[in-house]
Every structure is written in C-alpha cells, then in structure tokens.
Amino acid sequence: MLEFKKTAPLAQIGMMHQLSAPHWAQLEPGFTTLRECTAGEVISERGQPLDHSLLLVDGIVGRRIKVGRKQGARHHLVALQVPGDFVDLHAYPLKVLDHDIVAITDVQMAVISHERVKSVIDDQPEFTRQLWSLTLVDAAIHRHWALRNGTMRALQRVANLFAELITRMDAGGAAVTGSYALNLSQPHIGDACGLSGVHINRVLRTLREANCCTYVKGELVVQDRAALNLIAEFDPDYLYLPGS
Amino acid sequence: MLEFKKTAPLAQIGMMHQLSAPHWAQLEPGFTTLRECTAGEVISERGQPLDHSLLLVDGIVGRRIKVGRKQGARHHLVALQVPGDFVDLHAYPLKVLDHDIVAITDVQMAVISHERVKSVIDDQPEFTRQLWSLTLVDAAIHRHWALRNGTMRALQRVANLFAELITRMDAGGAAVTGSYALNLSQPHIGDACGLSGVHINRVLRTLREANCCTYVKGELVVQDRAALNLIAEFDPDYLYLPGS
DNA sequence: CCTGCGTCTTAACAAATATTAACATCGAAA
DNA sequence: TTTCGATGTTAATATTTGTTAAGACGCAGG
Numbered sequence: 001m002l003e004f005k006k007t008a009p010l011a012q013i014g015m016m017h018q019l020s021a022p023h024w025a026q027l028e029p030g031f032t033t034l035r036e037c038t039a040g041e042v043i044s045e046r047g048q049p050l051d052h053s054l055l056l057v058d059g060i061v062g063r064r065i066k067v068g069r070k071q072g073a074r075h076h077l078v079a080l081q082v083p084g085d086f087v088d089l090h091a092y093p094l095k096v097l098d099h100d101i102v103a104i105t106d107v108q109m110a111v112i113s114h115e116r117v118k119s120v121i122d123d124q125p126e127f128t129r130q131l132w133s134l135t136l137v138d139a140a141i142h143r144h145w146a147l148r149n150g151t152m153r154a155l156q157r158v159a160n161l162f163a164e165l166i167t168r169m170d171a172g173g174a175a176v177t178g179s180y181a182l183n184l185s186q187p188h189i190g191d192a193c194g195l196s197g198v199h200i201n202r203v204l205r206t207l208r209e210a211n212c213c214t215y216v217k218g219e220l221v222v223q224d225r226a227a228l229n230l231i232a233e234f235d236p237d238y239l240y241l242p243g244s
Numbered sequence: 245m246l247e248f249k250k251t252a253p254l255a256q257i258g259m260m261h262q263l264s265a266p267h268w269a270q271l272e273p274g275f276t277t278l279r280e281c282t283a284g285e286v287i288s289e290r291g292q293p294l295d296h297s298l299l300l301v302d303g304i305v306g307r308r309i310k311v312g313r314k315q316g317a318r319h320h321l322v323a324l325q326v327p328g329d330f331v332d333l334h335a336y337p338l339k340v341l342d343h344d345i346v347a348i349t350d351v352q353m354a355v356i357s358h359e360r361v362k363s364v365i366d367d368q369p370e371f372t373r374q375l376w377s378l379t380l381v382d383a384a385i386h387r388h389w390a391l392r393n394g395t396m397r398a399l400q401r402v403a404n405l406f407a408e409l410i411t412r413m414d415a416g417g418a419a420v421t422g423s424y425a426l427n428l429s430q431p432h433i434g435d436a437c438g439l440s441g442v443h444i445n446r447v448l449r450t451l452r453e454a455n456c457c458t459y460v461k462g463e464l465v466v467q468d469r470a471a472l473n474l475i476a477e478f479d480p481d482y483l484y485l486p487g488s
Numbered sequence: 489c490c491t492g493c494g495t496c497t498t499a500a501c502a503a504a505t506a507t508t509a510a511c512a513t514c515g516a517a518a
Numbered sequence: 519t520t521t522c523g524a525t526g527t528t529a530a531t532a533t534t535t536g537t538t539a540a541g542a543c544g545c546a547g548g
Contacts, residue, residue, distance in 0.1 A: 047481075065391050068477050076395045078387040090383065093376040098384050098482040118369070125366040132337040132376050135383070139334065140342050142386035143322040147309050149393035150438030151320045154505070185525065194394030196506055201527060217514095217525095233312050237291075238342040398535070430496070440536055445497060461495095 010057070010110055014084010014172040018134065018242060023127050026120050031055060031110035037103040039183075043087075044101045050091040052113045056081050059107030060183060062192075064100045077192040078145060079138065080104070080184075082169045090135045092117055105183040105218075133240075140238045149194045152233075157193045158203045159232035162213065162220060167236050178225070183218035207231075254301070254354055258328010258415055262378065262486060267371050270364050275299060275354035281347040283427075287331075288345045294335040296357045300325050303351030304427060306436075308344045321436040322389060323382070324348070324428075326413045334379045336361055349427040349462075377484075384482045393438045396477075401437040402447045403476035406457065406464060411480050422469070427462035451475075 010031055012024050019027070035054065037043055043061060044050060063079040078099065081087050091097055092114050121128045141164075148160050166180050186204070187197035195203075204215050212231065213222045222228055237244060254275055256268045263271070279298065281287055287305060288294060307323040322343065325331050335341055336358050365372045385408075392404050410424050430448070431441035439447075448459050456475065457466045466472055481488060 063387065065387065065482075067391060067395055074395055076391050078390045078394075090380045093373045094380050094484070098484070099387065122369040125362070125372070128369070128372055128376075129337045132372075132379070135376070135380060136334045136338050139379070139383035139386055142383055142390055143307065143309065143343065145390035146322045146386055146393055147311060147320050149390055150322075150436075151311050151318055187525085192394075197525090198507080198527085199505060202505095205527085238309075240338070240342070429494095441495095442497090442537080443535060446535090449497085 010055070013057075014082060014168070015086065015134065015137070016055070016084050017172065018137075018240075019130060023130060026127070027112070027117075030112040030116035030120060032113075032116075033111045035109045035111050037107050037109070039103055039105050041103045042100055043103055043107075043109075044091075044097065046097055046100050049096055050088065051115070052111050053089050053091050053117065054087045054101075054109040054111055056083050056085045056087050057108040057110055058083055060104040061087055061107055061109075062102050062104050062188075064102050064191075065098075066100070075191060076194070077188065079142060080165065080192060082165065084172050085168075086131075086134055089131060090138065092131075093135075104188060105181075137240045140240060144238045145192075154193070154195050154199055154203050155206055156231060156233065157195065158189060158200065159207065159212070159228055160234055161189070161193055162222075163229055163232040163234035164236075164239070166220065166222065167234075167239065167241075171239070171241055178222045180220040180222075181218060182215075182220050185218075254299070257301075258326060258412070259330065259378065259381070260299070260328050261415070262381075262484075263374060267374060270371070271356070271361075274356040274360040274364060276357075276360075277355045279353045279355050281351050281353070283347055283349050285347045286344055287347055287351075287353070288335075288341065290341055290344050293340055294332065295359070296355050297333050297335055297361065298331045298345075298353040298355060300327050300329045300331050301352040301354055302327055304348040305331055305351055305353075306346050306348050306432075308346050308435075309342075310344075319435060320438070321432065323386060324409065324436060326409065328415070329412075330375075330378055333375060334382065336375075337379075348432060349425075381484045384484060388482045389436075398437070398439050398443055398447050399450055400475060400477065401439065402433060402444065403451065403456070403472055404478055405433070405437055406466075407473055407476040407478035408480075408483070410464065410466065411478075411483060411485075415483070415485055422466045424464045424466075425462060426459075426464050429462070 010028055012019070016024065034057070043054070061081045062077045064075050065078055066073050066075055068074055087109065088097065088101060121131060144164070148157050152160060165182060169180055170176050184192075186200040190197045190200045193200070208214050210227065212224050212227045213220060254272055256263070260268065278301070287298070305325045306321045308319050309322055310317050310319055312318055331353065332341065332345060365375060388408070392401050396404060409426060413424055414420050430444045434441045434444045437444070452458050454471065456468050456471045457464060472478075
C-alpha cells in the first residue's frame, strides 16, 4: 500500500455531489492520505476491523463474497463502485465488513479515519443523516442487483448492469461522451451478473450486432443509449439521484 | 388500516435485541399505535413520502419491486422481514422509498413517527450509529440475496433462503422448535429466488425426499438442520448476529 | 351437499444457460 | 524476437429451468 501526503484538495465528484458544499467543506480536510492499489489487490478483507473508510477517486472497485467452504469456493461480485463513491462508509457504524473489497482496476482512493468522521458529524444530526442516506443508496443498489439476478435473462441483465454503471459514472456531472472505461473482464461481468464468461461473450456479440453498444478491452462505447435503456428496462429511480 | 392505542409495552424481539436495554427503553414509548394489515395488502408504496417507520411484531412482510413498464410488468421480492425487524427504518434518512412494502401474511406492526425518532436520537450519536447499523444489516442481507440469485442453482437457493429465514426467526431467543410459519406460497418463494413456481415445487419435493425439510401449507418443518445448512452452504456471518 | 376458485402437483416439451474444449489474439517478459 | 499466460471467441453438447397444460386437493360460499 502506497500512501501519500495529500497535496491538493479533493474535488467533490460523483455521489459526493449529494452532500451540500458546507458539509463537504467539513469532510474534505479529513481525507489526509491517498491509497493506491493495483488491479486484483484486496483492499480490505472480510472480518477485519476497520478504523477508516475510503472514497474512490479513480478506477473501479468491487465487493466480493466467497461462497462455499475452502476448496471449490466460488467468488461473486455483489457490487461495483465507481469514482465518487464513498466505498466503505458503512464500515463506520458496522466496524467490520462481511465481504472483501477488491480493486478491479488500478485504483486511487482517499482515506479518512473513523475518528475524524466521528468528530465531524457527532454534533450534527442532519449531516449524520446525509451520510446515513449515502450508505442506504448502496443498499438500494444491492436490492436492484438482487432484482436483476432474480428476474432478468442474460441479455437484459448485462444491458441493465451497463445502464446502471454508466448512469452512475455520469452522475458526477462530467461531460457525457458515450465511452466508459469499465475495465471489467468478461468473467468479471459474469461474476456480477451470475452468468458464465462464455455466455457474456455471446451477449456482448448480440449487443454489438444490434448496434446498441460495443465492449472492447474494457471500454464500453454506447452507440444507442435509448436502445440500451430499452433492452435493460432501466429505471434509475433506485439510484436516488438528485432531481428525480 | 386499523390503528389501536397501545395498551401494553412492546417486547424487544428479534433484531431489536441488538439495541441495548437503555436505548430500547428510550425508543419503545415512541411506538404509539399498532397497525394491522391483511395478506396481500400494500403497506407503503414506492415514491410516497413517509413520516413514520414500522416495527414488525407479527407476520411476514416483503419488499417488492416492479420491473417493466405498465402491462407485462413482473414483480420481484427483494427482501422478507420477520418479526422483530425494523421494517422501514431506512425511510427515516431517505424520506422516500424506491420499492413497495407488502404484507405477505396478515401482519401486526408498531408505528413510530420520524419526528419521534429524531427527538430521541438527535443528541445521541452512539444511539444513532446503532440504528444506522440496523439499516446496514438489511443492506448486508440484500447483498446476500444478490449473491444467492447470482451464484446458486435452484435447490441451493431455496435451501439457503430457508436457512436464512429460520436463522433470523430464531434470533429473538425464542425456543427453537424446528417448525416455522413462513406462510409463503410457492410462487412467493419463486419470486424471492428468481425461479418459477413450478420449479419451486420440484425443489421442495427434492428437499422432502432427502429428509431435509418439509414445506406444507406455509409451514416449514426442518427434520435435519445440518443437512439444510450443508445444501445451502449457509454461513450466517452476514446477518451480524451478536456473538459471531 | 355441491360448486368454484385458488393452490399444489406432475408431466411433456421448449428455451436458456453451463460446461468443455479448441483455437485466436494480444501484450508482457525472457 | 520468441514464448508464455491471460483473455477473448466460437462451437458442440449437457444440464437446468421455464412454459404450458392438466388433474388433484382443499376450502369457502351458495
């Protein structure tokens, strides 16, 4: 783990836009170090007590759960976090996590100690509620993942995952280019959707041949976003984005 | 909706055991009314602003999400709550829910206003964190549902759901009898597991013929809990039960 | 008592997806 | 450059699950 002394203030990106400027101004100085991890690295491990939380600045991280004892254990991705997500804020009230957090791509994260969080919000119930809400948006996303894996067929699942991820990546307000660096391997997508890597390959070909979107080398290029949202039956309400 | 003036104090059941006695003592008087719903009734509807939350006293309620526009819309159960669960405490910070809450069986719930919650916890950051944690256990359960629907085949899914539900129902400390009144129809179970009702029927027969458990008329009788946990590859860590 | 409705049960068949295997492609390391 | 390993691609086949349909069963209302 590399840690650098912070040299410049963090920008308020992605989901952090849900915080008011004054609240952000109070929280931001608490991010005193930067942590960088390389793809595949386990950022924090299930069961290990945590005294800090992480704000994702760049890259993609996943929450991974192991199912089955010892050998033959399979992994499954139950969440993906994009830049601007407060990755494990829920470790603040819970103290211990029930899942691993892994770097899917090379990532940069800003670190804040729970002690610091506590001193900032303890006498500010409204601020506390806002952070609480942030963790509940993650819960809503989890519900949607259960929904996706429970009700949708393969094509729709993948389209829906893509629709969710790009909507969340756009949430920061950066220009919408139609191109997204997900950097997920096909088996990664399979893990997230409960499908085999081979089947992901078939689905990606179908999406490509439908002139909907193209996924090459971790880069998602969306040619027809309306078509993608239609296939995905995508309704972003569950993301609790401002102005919906 | 029937509402009664409360006549006797509520007992601290199920998940509410996670609160300390003094905290419970402060919260309990806030539950001033009882609400009863009959099976199938929608308790609160997606998108509707809420000014109160509900503690489930008796029966089973589900969180249900509709997928697809207008006609041809399918439903999916993304969570089930058992007695002792603070069903929609997350409505306190979020104000609005992204899903419906429906009564699966006839249910009794205790109502507490958000105003009351606020006045009790606003100057008690530690108490706030405990309630925050309660909502995050729900999030952990959602993650597990995504995992279940994503990685497991039908038999294991159903066994795992059963294992989860009975573990949570036992959490209150009541005597473990091996018999549980789930009162879910087979299509309900299918909704929760992302399987057809017909296939649930096949799975239930398999579980019965394996002398593992029997599900008749909404009553789950567990003959061999070890076998059930084995089939389910069940590991209750994610429930954050005390003493694990 | 019958009737009708909902749920359960089962079977036959169709569709979706997993598995396996073989080969291609690309980039990194020797 | 060459080789190696990881990832992507495709096809053949096996398995799982969905769909449809039909009958059984139980229960509430006439």
